[in-house]
Amino acid sequence: MGDVWAGLPILVQDIAVLLALLVPLGVLAGLLWRGYAPGRLVRALLWRFRWANTMFVALIAVSVGMGIGLLAQERGLRQGTAQAASKFDLVVSAPGSEMTMLLATVFLQPSDVGLIGGAAYAEIAGHENVEIAAPLAFGDSIGTASVVGTTAEFATFLSDGAIEGRLWNAPFEAVAGAAVPLEIGARAEPAHGHGDAAEEGAHAAEFTIVGRMAPTGTPWDRAVLVPVEAVWELHGLANGHAPGRADQLGPPFDADFFPGTPAIIVRATELWANYALRSEFTRDGETMAFFSGTVLANLYRVMGDVRQAMSLMSVVSQVLVASSVLLGLFILTRLFQRQVAMLRALGAPIRFVVAVVWSYAAALLAAGTALGLGVGLAAAAVLSRVVTARTDIVVSATLGWAELHLAAAFLTATALVALLPALAVLRQPVASGLRA
Incomplete structure (x- = not known):
C-alpha cells in the first residue's frame, strides 16, 4: 500500500491530504458553528467537562507532535549537511x-x-x-x-x-x-x-x-x-x-x-x-577522488533505511495512540451518559445522538491534531538548536507535506474510529443511563 501511495503524483497526494483534513473538519464545523442543535449540545459538553477535555487534547497533541517533530528534524538534518558540503565539490585524498x-x-x-x-x-x-x-x-x-x-x-x-x-x-x-x-x-x-x-x-x-x-x-x-x-x-x-x-x-x-x-x-x-x-x-x-555529495547520498540512503524503520515505529505508535484514543473516548462518553440517556428518552433520533457523540469526539481530535502541529514545530525547533550546538551544522526544521500527511492520516483514522463509541452509546439501556 505504501508503494502505491508513493507512486502517485505529488499533486494527487497533496489533494488527498487536503481532502482528508477538510472533510472531517468541514463536517465538524458545520455541526458546531452553524446553529444546529448538535452543535449547541457539543459546545455545552466541551465546556461542562473542560478539564478532562483539556487533558485529552494535550495527550493527543504530544503524541502527534513528537512524530511530526522527528520527521521534520530528519529532513532538516539532511538539508543542513548538504549545505555544509556545498563548497566541497571534489575531494582528493590518499x-x-x-x-x-x-x-x-x-x-x-x-x-x-x-x-x-x-x-x-x-x-x-x-x-x-x-x-x-x-x-x-x-x-x-x-x-x-x-x-x-x-x-x-x-x-x-x-x-x-x-x-x-x-x-x-x-x-x-x-x-x-x-x-x-x-x-x-x-x-x-x-x-x-x-x-x-x-x-x-x-x-x-x-x-x-x-x-x-x-x-x-x-x-x-x-x-x-x-x-x-x-x-x-x-x-x-x-x-x-x-x-x-x-x-x-x-x-x-x-x-x-x-x-x-x-x-x-x-x-x-x-x-x-x-x-x-x-x-x-x-x-x-x-590517490582517491570523490564527490562529497555522493558520499552524503550514500549516507542518506542508510538514513533512509533508518527513516523507514522510524516510520514503521511511528505507525505502530500511532496505532497504539489511536487505540488509547478509542479507549479514552469510551471513558469520556461515560461522563455524559445521563445526558445522552435523556436525549433518547425525549425521543431524539438515533442519527442526532450519534452526531452529538461523534462531533464531541471529533472536536477533541481536531483540536489535539492542530495543537500537535504546533507542538511538532516547537519540538523540531528545540531539536534543531541542540543539533546545531552539538555539530555546528545549521539545521532548520520546518513543517512540510510529510508532516501534514501524518497529521491528516491520524485525524482521518481516529475520526472514523470515533464512530465506535458513538454507536456504543446506543447499546446502553436508557433506564440505567438516567440513573447514572
Whole structure:
C-alpha cells in the first residue's frame, strides 16, 4: 500500500491530504458553528467537562507532535549537511575510506589518514581544468576550535569573500570562524591534538587573529584558518617552498619541499570537468577522488533505511495512540451518559445522538491534531538548536507535506474510529443511563 501511495503524483497526494483534513473538519464545523442543535449540545459538553477535555487534547497533541517533530528534524538534518558540503565539490585524498575523509574535511572530525605527496599535488594543481586546489593540514587546536592550514584563496572561497578585517600576510596570522571566541587582534597559542588529548605548549608559537569569517552554517565556523605553511613549520617540516622562496605564502608549491597533505579541495573550472577529474585522479594505491555529495547520498540512503524503520515505529505508535484514543473516548462518553440517556428518552433520533457523540469526539481530535502541529514545530525547533550546538551544522526544521500527511492520516483514522463509541452509546439501556 505504501508503494502505491508513493507512486502517485505529488499533486494527487497533496489533494488527498487536503481532502482528508477538510472533510472531517468541514463536517465538524458545520455541526458546531452553524446553529444546529448538535452543535449547541457539543459546545455545552466541551465546556461542562473542560478539564478532562483539556487533558485529552494535550495527550493527543504530544503524541502527534513528537512524530511530526522527528520527521521534520530528519529532513532538516539532511538539508543542513548538504549545505555544509556545498563548497566541497571534489575531494582528493590518499586511498582509504571516503566517509572518513568526508568527516575530516567537511565536518572537521579528527582522523588518522594518509598524505598526498608533492608530485600528486603539483599534477592536480597544474591541471588545465582545475581552478582551485587547496591543501588542508589538520592536527592542532586552539581551545575547542580546530586549526586548519590552507590557502588564502580557499578561505576567500569558503566565506564567499565575507571576511571582517583581512586575510593573513604572514605565516602566523590567522582568520577565525564566526563562532570562535577570539576577536581581531587576539593572540592564541595552538595545542597539538584535540580535546582532552591536546598537548598544551607543544608549539612555541602564537597566532594573531587578523580576520573573522562571516557565518557559513558549517563546522568551519568553529575553525581557525591559518597558512598551511605555518602548520608544516610548527611540526618541523618543510613549508612547501624552495629555500629561495621560503617567505612565500600559498601556491605554487615546490613538489620537492611539499611535506604532504591529507586532502586537497578541488574546484573545477566547469561543472562537467568534475567528473573527468574524479576519474583521472582515482588511482589505485596513489590517490582517491570523490564527490562529497555522493558520499552524503550514500549516507542518506542508510538514513533512509533508518527513516523507514522510524516510520514503521511511528505507525505502530500511532496505532497504539489511536487505540488509547478509542479507549479514552469510551471513558469520556461515560461522563455524559445521563445526558445522552435523556436525549433518547425525549425521543431524539438515533442519527442526532450519534452526531452529538461523534462531533464531541471529533472536536477533541481536531483540536489535539492542530495543537500537535504546533507542538511538532516547537519540538523540531528545540531539536534543531541542540543539533546545531552539538555539530555546528545549521539545521532548520520546518513543517512540510510529510508532516501534514501524518497529521491528516491520524485525524482521518481516529475520526472514523470515533464512530465506535458513538454507536456504543446506543447499546446502553436508557433506564440505567438516567440513573447514572
